[in-house]
Amino acid sequence: MAPLTLKEEIILSCLLMLEGNSSGAPLRKKVIEISRKNIVYGTLYNHLETLIRKGYVTSTKSDPRPVQGGRSQTIYRITKEGTQALGETFRMHESIRKKIEDFESGI
Amino acid sequence: MGYSRKYTSPGLARRLLQHMTAYHHHHSIVEDFEETFQESKKSKSVFKAKCWYWSHVLKSWLKYLRLIWVGRIIMLKNYFKIAFRNIKRHRLYSFINICGLALGLTVCIIIGLWVQRECSYDLFHQNARRIYRVEREIFRDNLYSRWPIGSGQYKKFLLEDFAEIENAARFWRREFAIKDTRNVVRSQEMFAVDHSVFRIFDFGLEQGDEKTALKEPHTLVMTRKNALKYFGTDDVIGRSLSLEFEGEQVNFKVTGILKEVPENSHILFDTLISISSYSEDTFSDLRSNYLYTYVLAREGVSRRVLEEKMKMFVGQRLKPVYGDLLVSGLSIHEVLKVRMYPIIDIHLHPAENWELEPGGSINLVYIFSTIAVFILFLACINFINLSTARANKRAKEVCLRKTVGAGKSQLRAQFIQESALSSLLSLICSLVFCALLIPVFNQSFDVHLSLKLLSQPKNLFAILGITLTAGILSGLYPAVYLTRFDPVTVLKGSISRKKGSTGFRKNLVVFQFVISTIILFGMFTVYRQMRYIQTRSLGFDRENVVVIPAGSRQASSGFEPFRNELLQNTNIVSLSNSTDLPGDPLYGNGGFRRTGSKETVSLIIFSADHDYVETLKMDILAGRNFSREHGTDRERTILLNEAAVKRIGWTLQEAVGNRLIRGENNPPLEVIGVVKNFHFKSLRTEVEPMVIQLLTNVRGFISIKIKPDDIKNTIALIRQKWEKFFPGERFDFSFLDSRIQKLYDKEKKMQKLFLVFSALSLFVACLGLFGLASYTAEVKTKEIGIRKTLGASAGNVTFFLSKEFIKWILIANVFGCPIAFTLMNKWLQNFAYRIDIGWTVFIFTVSVTLLTALFSFAFQAMKAAWANPVDSLRYE
Numbered sequence: 016m017a018p019l020t021l022k023e024e025i026i027l028s029c030l031l032m033l034e035g036n037s038s039g040a041p042l043r044k045k046v047i048e049i050s051r052k053n054i055v056y057g058t059l060y061n062h063l064e065t066l067i068r069k070g071y072v073t074s075t076k077s078d079p080r081p082v083q084g085g086r087s088q089t090i091y092r093i094t095k096e097g098t099q100a101l102g103e104t105f106r107m108h109e110s111i112r113k114k115i116e117d118f119e120s121g122i
Numbered sequence: 123m124g125y126s127r128k129y130t131s132p133g134l135a136r137r138l139l140q141h142m143t144a145y146h147h148h149h150s151i152v153e154d155f156e157e158t159f160q161e162s163k164k165s166k167s168v169f170k171a172k173c174w175y176w177s178h179v180l181k182s183w184l185k186y187l188r189l190i191w192v193g194r195i196i197m198l199k200n201y202f203k204i205a206f207r208n209i210k211r212h213r214l215y216s217f218i219n220i221c222g223l224a225l226g227l228t229v230c231i232i233i234g235l236w237v238q239r240e241c242s243y244d245l246f247h248q249n250a251r252r253i254y255r256v257e258r259e260i261f262r263d264n265l266y267s268r269w270p271i272g273s274g275q276y277k278k279f280l281l282e283d284f285a286e287i288e289n290a291a292r293f294w295r296r297e298f299a300i301k302d303t304r305n306v307v308r309s310q311e312m313f314a315v316d317h318s319v320f321r322i323f324d325f326g327l328e329q330g331d332e333k334t335a336l337k338e339p340h341t342l343v344m345t346r347k348n349a350l351k352y353f354g355t356d357d358v359i360g361r362s363l364s365l366e367f368e369g370e371q372v373n374f375k376v377t378g379i380l381k382e383v384p385e386n387s388h389i390l391f392d393t394l395i396s397i398s399s400y401s402e403d404t405f406s407d408l409r410s411n412y413l414y415t416y417v418l419a420r421e422g423v424s425r426r427v428l429e430e431k432m433k434m435f436v437g438q439r440l441k442p443v444y445g446d447l448l449v450s451g452l453s454i455h456e457v458l459k460v461r462m463y464p465i466i467d468i469h470l471h472p473a474e475n476w477e478l479e480p481g482g483s484i485n486l487v488y489i490f491s492t493i494a495v496f497i498l499f500l501a502c503i504n505f506i507n508l509s510t511a512r513a514n515k516r517a518k519e520v521c522l523r524k525t526v527g528a529g530k531s532q533l534r535a536q537f538i539q540e541s542a543l544s545s546l547l548s549l550i551c552s553l554v555f556c557a558l559l560i561p562v563f564n565q566s567f568d569v570h571l572s573l574k575l576l577s578q579p580k581n582l583f584a585i586l587g588i589t590l591t592a593g594i595l596s597g598l599y600p601a602v603y604l605t606r607f608d609p610v611t612v613l614k615g616s617i618s619r620k621k622g623s624t625g626f627r628k629n630l631v632v633f634q635f636v637i638s639t640i641i642l643f644g645m646f647t648v649y650r651q652m653r654y655i656q657t658r659s660l661g662f663d664r665e666n667v668v669v670i671p672a673g674s675r676q677a678s679s680g681f682e683p684f685r686n687e688l689l690q691n692t693n694i695v696s697l698s699n700s701t702d703l704p705g706d707p708l709y710g711n712g713g714f715r716r717t718g719s720k721e722t723v724s725l726i727i728f729s730a731d732h733d734y735v736e737t738l739k740m741d742i743l744a745g746r747n748f749s750r751e752h753g754t755d756r757e758r759t760i761l762l763n764e765a766a767v768k769r770i771g772w773t774l775q776e777a778v779g780n781r782l783i784r785g786e787n788n789p790p791l792e793v794i795g796v797v798k799n800f801h802f803k804s805l806r807t808e809v810e811p812m813v814i815q816l817l818t819n820v821r822g823f824i825s826i827k828i829k830p831d832d833i834k835n836t837i838a839l840i841r842q843k844w845e846k847f848f849p850g851e852r853f854d855f856s857f858l859d860s861r862i863q864k865l866y867d868k869e870k871k872m873q874k875l876f877l878v879f880s881a882l883s884l885f886v887a888c889l890g891l892f893g894l895a896s897y898t899a900e901v902k903t904k905e906i907g908i909r910k911t912l913g914a915s916a917g918n919v920t921f922f923l924s925k926e927f928i929k930w931i932l933i934a935n936v937f938g939c940p941i942a943f944t945l946m947n948k949w950l951q952n953f954a955y956r957i958d959i960g961w962t963v964f965i966f967t968v969s970v971t972l973l974t975a976l977f978s979f980a981f982q983a984m985k986a987a988w989a990n991p992v993d994s995l996r997y998e
Binding site: 038039040041043044055056057060063064067074076080086087088089 | 148149150151152153154155157158161178182
């Protein structure tokens with residue numbers, strides 16, 4: 016299983032928080048809210064591409080918008096592998112946190 | 123979706139974003155941006171939302187452009203590489219393309235420069251568009267004549283009567299004998315002008331005061347070159363030059379140095395003298411015609427308004443002196459009009475007679491511009507033809523490119539780029555051609571073109587523009603045609619040659635030869651008409667006649683002894699004196715009526731002495747010539763020409779002995795003989811009715827008929843006698859036939875140019891045909907091989923290959939000849955005496971086009987026919 020970078024972890028977490036699927040704009044908003052840092056669309060799309068390539072996220076098209084020239088939107092969905100990878104990362108974080116607590120109490 | 127159903131983001135920014143993301147189908151970028159924009163609009167402000175949208179789009183756009191251009195430049199490099207390889211690989215085709223286009227461009231550039239020069243005449247004057255020449259149009263006896271010259275009184279009356287005229291100046295061309303500092307007498311043409319000339323025109327002075335330079339009588343201004351000629355120095359202001367003025371030696375004070383008059387001026391001069399040197403009496407006759415009057419109209423006054431006002435001038439000032447024109451109840455405005463001719467139009471619309479300099483011709487400008495465009499067009503057709511013909515060869519390349527992802531627009535861009543490259547190479551070649559040809563062109567057609575003109579930015583842009591347009595346009599059809607191939611079919615190996623493209627090529631070749639046929643037909647017709655003019659009997663013998671101008675008083679007094687002494691020499695046949703010469707404009711014109719009749723007939727008045735008819739070997743049809751034995755001939759006798767007799771309504775026999783009255787109260791003149799019509803004007807016009815009266819004092823020109831045996835020594839003898847009897851008088855001889863030839867200078871120029879252009883157009887068309895023939899031979903190699911194996915002879919194969927081309931040429935002739943016939947027939951209408959376009963012209967045109975075409979494809983056809991069928995069949 017390919018490891019996740021911090022940004023990818025945040026994006027996956029945000030997707031999970033958005034009930035497992037979202038279009039680009041709400042996802043970006045959530046990412047900014049959680050990380051308290053701005054993220055431009057270019058960066059977000061790059062990370063999403065990587066996540067799609069790793070198989071953690073899939074993208075599907077919604078129906079076109081009902082206006083003249085309206086286009087369909089891309090909906091990003093977290094996959095089972097994505098959820099596992101995120102769980103794995105959390106577990107890793109959890110063990111690290113425990114190690115830190117042990118270390119601090121030992122002192 | 124949590125946002126409005128309508129797009130509300132900035133339209134332009136959204137379109138830019140859409141353009142950038144056209145190929146990004148994974149993400150719905152535009153939609154995401156829209157959503158964020160709408161949220162931002164609600165939570166912050168519209169302005170902030172827009173700023174956010176624009177800043178993101180612009181940042182991305184810059185990156186996008188960089189990416190695109192890097193890609194494009196890489197592709198451009200590739201296209202150029204392929205283009206150069208193609209040029210190298212197909213040397214023959216490339217040569218035909220580049221050379222043909224270069225020829226077309228060369229013709230275009232040279233003609234363009236010439237047209238630019240022709241249209242630039244007199245534009246250097248700041249007030250050019252407000253300066254007019256006062257001209258008259260006279261409709262006398264159904265004959266129209268345009269008179270650029272008029273009386274010296276016009277200036278005064280026009281300035282007095284019309285507030286619309288700001289200023290006026292007169293130009294009077296005079297010839298003066300000048301005695302320089304070394305007492306050498308030279309004859310020089312000068313203009314006597316008003317001092318206002320510098321206010322109207324921009325001729326200007328290098329030294330001296332323009333306001334006062336020519337104000338005082340007996341003052342002159344001259345160019346630096348002339349100052350050096352007469353004084354040996356250019357520091358001449360204040361010095362004097364001795365002129366024979368009104369029969370006396372008068373010192374003229376130099377008051378200024380003139381700037382060189384630009385070559386594109388319709389008036390050329392190097393010395394101007396003050397017209398105030400003449401007494402006012404000189405100009406008192408309002409009816410006389412001798413000088414040019416120019417006016418400067420006030421700002422905002424149009425030509426139409428001025429001409430309308432001139433009706434008043436005609437009615438009040440001119441009517442009293444032009445009473446004789448008012449015959450058969452015509453009003454003065456019907457027979458006499460005063461026109462304001464814009465000076466910028468004079469060069470291209472010159473008057474037939476009395477023009478200051480030989481003018482140009484607007485028709486020539488049109489004809490050659492059309493020819494230039496046609497020849498360039500022919501070269502472009504070659505390009506299209508060869509490119510589509512070679513399409514099959516490049517079909518695989520095109521389809522492979524398509525397979526690996528090239529779009530139609532990219533492929534089109536590639537082919538257009540290739541043809542633009544070829545056209546740029548052609549431009550380089552054509553500039554070399556121009557450098558070589560412009561001196562030859564200048565010499566042959568007596569013009570002053572220079573390659574330097576090309577360095578002017580507007581000309582450079584024009585040439586580059588024409589070249590690229592020609593290149594792009596001629597690459598357009600091949601580009602569209604080539605990109606239409608279906609990759610699957612082509613890459614499987616079966617290239618279907620569509621009939622449509624062959625038909626298109628055929629049409630183009632036919633069109634090329636239609637143009638060549640028209641130009642060739644034109645060339646041959648002009649050539650035949652010129653030959654006709656040169657050989658047609660003019661009604662007099664123009665050969666071996668020496669002409670010397672004899673205007674001074676000295677010539678008048680010494681003429682008789684000069685004549686008698688010359689006639690003693692056996693090489694001198696006869697000698698005579700006349701006011702005018704055939705080919706020169708005739709000044710005199712008067713109204714005559716029969717005794718007892720009121721009907722006035724307008725006749726040209728020609729004055730000559732007793733020997734004129736004999737010297738020019740004219741035929742007397744009835745009656746007799748002037749004779750010294752008849753003392754009464756000096757006063758009241760005249761000769762008429764056939765046209766005059768016909769006009770008056772007599773028969774030849776009736777005319778002799780009958781009487782005519784000139785004007786109202788003059789004594790009647792007896793007609794003693796009728797001369798056969800002779801052409802004293804060019805063959806463009808019909809022989810006009812003329813009366814010949816006896817010249818009583820020596821004026822105008824001395825004509826000497828000599829024997830053709832020893833012309834050089836005879837001329838030397840005449841010069842010797844001239845110097846003996848008229849010391850100090852200039853011996854400025856010319857031959858009558860060459861003077862007459864000058865009448866047809868324009869036509870001769872046209873003949874030469876037609877010859878050059880017909881050869882060029884044929885050459886370009888043949889280049890195309892040669893290329894196509896070689897291509898056809900190549901495509902049909904297999905077919906030829908099979909035909910030969912089945913028993914066809916080389917002759918059969920050559921015929922098989924050639925018959926199609928011959929068919930095309932014949933079709934082109936069928937279309938071209940009637941068009942050319944119509945055009946040339948119209949041109950011939952300019953001549954009162956003209957050839958009939960007979961079958962010979964048609965036969966000549968057809969045979970020349972066929973022969974040249976045969977020559978261009980026969981070689982290829984024969985090469986293919988003689989090839990060994992084994993090699994042909996092994997091919998492919």
